[in-house]
Amino acid sequence: MFLKHLQVGFLDTNCYIIADEESKDAAVIDPGGDADNIIKVISDEKLMVKYIFLTHGHSDHIAALSKVKDATNAKVAIHNKDAHMLSSPKHNLSIFFGKGLTQPSADITLNGDEMFNLGKLVLKIIHTPGHTPGGISIQVDNIVFTGDTLFAGSIGRTDFPGGSLDELISSIKNKLLILEDDTKIFPGHGEPSTIAYEKSMNPFLQ
Ligand SMILES: [Zn+2]
Numbered sequence: 001m002f003l004k005h006l007q008v009g010f011l012d013t014n015c016y017i018i019a020d021e022e023s024k025d026a027a028v029i030d031p032g033g034d035a036d037n038i039i040k041v042i043s044d045e046k047l048m049v050k051y052i053f054l055t056h057g058h059s060d061h062i063a064a065l066s067k068v069k070d071a072t073n074a075k076v077a078i079h080n081k082d083a084h085m086l087s088s089p090k091h092n093l094s095i096f097f098g099k100g101l102t103q104p105s106a107d108i109t110l111n112g113d114e115m116f117n118l119g120k121l122v123l124k125i126i127h128t129p130g131h132t133p134g135g136i137s138i139q140v141d142n143i144v145f146t147g148d149t150l151f152a153g154s155i156g157r158t159d160f161p162g163g164s165l166d167e168l169i170s171s172i173k174n175k176l177l178i179l180e181d182d183t184k185i186f187p188g189h190g191e192p193s194t195i196a197y198e199k200s201m202n203p204f205l206q
Pocket residue numbers: 056058131148
């Protein structure tokens with residue numbers, strides 16, 4: 001599996017580009033800024049981006065969406081409970097960062113448990129609400145992309161509109177920590193981790 005990590009935007013959001021090496025079918029997860037850098041990887045690697053997955057609707061995860069969509073013609077997928085945030089500077093929080101941001105609407109609204117194929121890769125959508133109502137994690141092989149739900153040694157903020165600490169903890173414990181211990185975690189900010197490490201060491205989950 002091809003996996004490229006880029007740190008993008010003003011909050012150092014982790015954008016991930018994944019692809020099936022053989023077919024070059026690809027997906028971009030959280031194009032949160034620096035569209036040119038994202039598009040350069042796609043063209044350098046000759047990837048065919050089929051999907052853009054948004055782990056949630058906050059502006060630091062969607063800021064480069066329209067440019068990356070225009071460059072790739074990929075389908076945009078977000079959970080139905082966060083879909084309205086794409087067109088709402090208030091709900092995507094961009095209004096608080098000085099410049100209101102609106103983005104193209106979703107092509108696919110998710111409910112959780114959907115599967116998507118990139119060549120031989122199978123991506124599974126896991127609904128993990130708490131940071132936002134429509135937060136998702138995405139599992140592929142022994143990797144899970146956790147957005148702002150679960151970080152290395154920390155958890156997502158729940159003080160934004162729609163946030164819920166109870167829901168966040170329940171999402172993490174019931175939907176993420178049940179994955180195999182050796183599953184790698186690639187979060188929306190900061191360093192990678194593993195399920196085993198977070199299960200035993202994350203102070204918010206003990
Ligand atoms: Zn967020």
